[in-house]
Amino acid sequence: MSKTSTESVNTTATAPLSAVKDTATIFNPAAPTIVQAQSQADVSQTDAKQPYHHKANHNQNRSVAQSSDVTTANATATMPVSAAPKIGFVSLGCPKALVDSERIITELSRDGYQVASDYDGADLVVVNTCGFIESAVQESLDAIGEAISKNGKVIVTGCLGKEADKIREMHPAVLAVTGAHAYDEVITAVAQHVPKPNRSQDANYDPKIDLINEAGIKLTPSHYAYLKISEGCNHRCTFCIIPSLRGDLVSRPIDNVMNEALALKKAGVKELLIISQDTSAYGLDLKYKTSFWNGMPLKSKFYDLCQALNDLGIWVRLHYVYPYPHVDKVVELMAEKKLLPYLDIPFQHASHRILKAMKRPAHSENTLARIKAWRDICPDIVIRSTFVVGFPGETEEDFQCLLDWLVEARLDRVGAFTYSEVEGAVANDLPDHVPEDVKQSRYERLMALQQDISAQKLQEKVGKTLTVLVDEIDSDENIAICRSYADAPEIDGHVYVDDINAQVKVGQFLTVTIDDASEYDLFASYQG
Structure with a gap:
């Protein structure tokens, strides 16, 4: 790959996530439409010149069935034209909300019902909101307003649904407001305002729609999917209101999870994921109930x-892993090649002092020792994490402690976001809030440090052979945009494979040789 093309592709790789679109896939033999989606985990990494922010700032995960930016793709089989009512859908927030x-x-x-490809074609629009931090709340409120102005019939669900009074005060025209994971309530509200189609009277009804399998409809590309294994959280971190939005931990029975995974x-x-x-x-x-x-x-x-999950014989990637002691045993599975050696631990x-104020595990020296132990068990392990900078009371000394820790930990992937108040969070009432300009400066310093660490670690991969999964094909540049085991979709880097042949397809595994590296991405050749 030439230097010019490398720079061109890398610019794409570090563009804001709002510019990224992945074709959604419906996993059934006769899907009515396919919408596009944008999905991301909590915080991405990038260079200091074009910083990512937390998902709720301006890179909201927006899976939109009706936006003008969204196109409609062909399904496995084309459904006949139908008089069935069409529902538009806007999804904001993290992958957990995307699964909802x-x-x-x-x-x-x-x-x-069918899924509308734009506002005009929708009989009603559902907006799945995010309320994690204040900027997420504002973006959700803006999305509701846009849907009302362009369609007029809107149902609101998701995390912000807990603030029904706030939503109705700003947007009194909404038809209904439900909370997070209120699936039945949303379906009922839709049916109340747009009655279910009468299949017996619909001459265009195709019975193959009943063949939607257990995997259901997915808004991710066909070769990867998010699998949500539980809802809610038992922790009470002072900066977070997730327990008040989604409740305490509720796990799915393991047979239920495995049935979906197999499907x-x-x-x-x-x-x-x-x-x-x-x-x-x-x-x-569940008290570890046996099924x-x-x-x-x-x-x-x-x-x-x-x-x-390992026995399924596909890639399995773990996200949002709290560092309990039993995680050590899972790392042993990674060493045995039974899981991707990748841990996402916030x-x-x-x-x-800051960890204690956050009500997080407060022994960073123990964390460093555990990271070392994990690397001893599984030398190939990749560790990604997220950090909050500018938390109330954070001094320059506290921040320098974080920088020193990062130098010693040498994490592979790091995202960060500046602390932001969210209504209902305990941390709002803590003293000594950090000025916005100081927060931003610390954020940029942290990301600049991590950029250097990332560049050094990726340079060590040059000359090695890796298995990668093809996410996209750039036919103009003759490049496959791929990911290795070290790269989660949307939030991590890419492996750009040069001079591919016509047989290379999206969703295919390739064995490639790493030729070069940048701060966050690898560049490889394929001899297939």
Whole structure:
């Protein structure tokens, strides 16, 4: 790849996520439409010149069935033109919210509704909101207003739905407001304002719509999918209101999780991204109840789930892993090549004083020791984390502690966001809030430091051979845009493979040789 083309591609790689669009896929033999989506985990990494921010700032995950930016793609089979009512859908927030949107769209499709490709073609619009921090609240309110102005019939759901009075005060025209994971309430509200189609009287009804399988409709590309294993959280971090929005931990029984995982594999998924608010707490609320799957007893327990997912023979990537002691055993599975050696652990800070104020585990020296132990067990492990800068009371000394910790930890992937108040968070009432300009300066300093660390670590991969998964094909540049085991979709880097042949397809695994590296991306050649 020439230097010019390298720079061109890398600019694309570090563009804001709002510019990224992935074709959504419906996993059923006769899908009515396919919408596009944008999905991301909490915080991405990037260079200091074009910084990413937290998902709620301006890179909202927006899966839009009706935006003018969104196109409609062909499904596995084309449905006949139907008089069935059409529902538009806007999904904001993290992958966990995206999964909620997928479930609602699946249920609406099973009821005979179709998904609209624009506002004008929708009989009603559902907006799935985010309320994690104040900027997310504002973006959700703006999205509701846009849907009302362009369509007029709007139902609101998601995390911000808990603030129904605020929503109705700003947008009194909304038809209904429901909270997070209120699937049945959304379906009921839709049916109340746009009655379900009468299939017996619809001459254009195609019975194949009843064949939507357990995997349901997915808003991600066909080769990867998010698998949510639990809802809610038992922690009470002072900067977070997730428990008040989504409740305490509620885990899915392990047979239920595995049935969905298997259905996704059968639908062609090559990579499962395991998500929840607290992935490693999975099963605690169920008291690790035993269920039967595939004729074998399985405990609803994080380690047992990881073992079972490994047996599917596809990539399994773990996100939102709280560093409980039993995570060490899961790292052993990674060393045995039974899971992708990738851990997404939100450490949040390194200063003992700030961690204590956050109500997070407050022993950064122990965390460093555990990271070293994980690397001893599994030398190839990639660790990504997110950090809050400018938390109330954070001094320059506290921030320097975080920088020193990062130098020693040498994490592979790091995202950060500046502290932002959110209504209802305990941290709002803490003293000594940090000025905005100081927060931004610290954010930029942290990301500049991590950029250097990332560049050094990626340079060490030059000359090595890696297995990568193809996400996109740039036919103009003759480049495959791929990811290795070290790269989660949207939030991490890419592997750009030069001079590919016509046989290379999206969703295919390639074995490539790394030729060069930048701060966040790798550049490779393929001899297939």
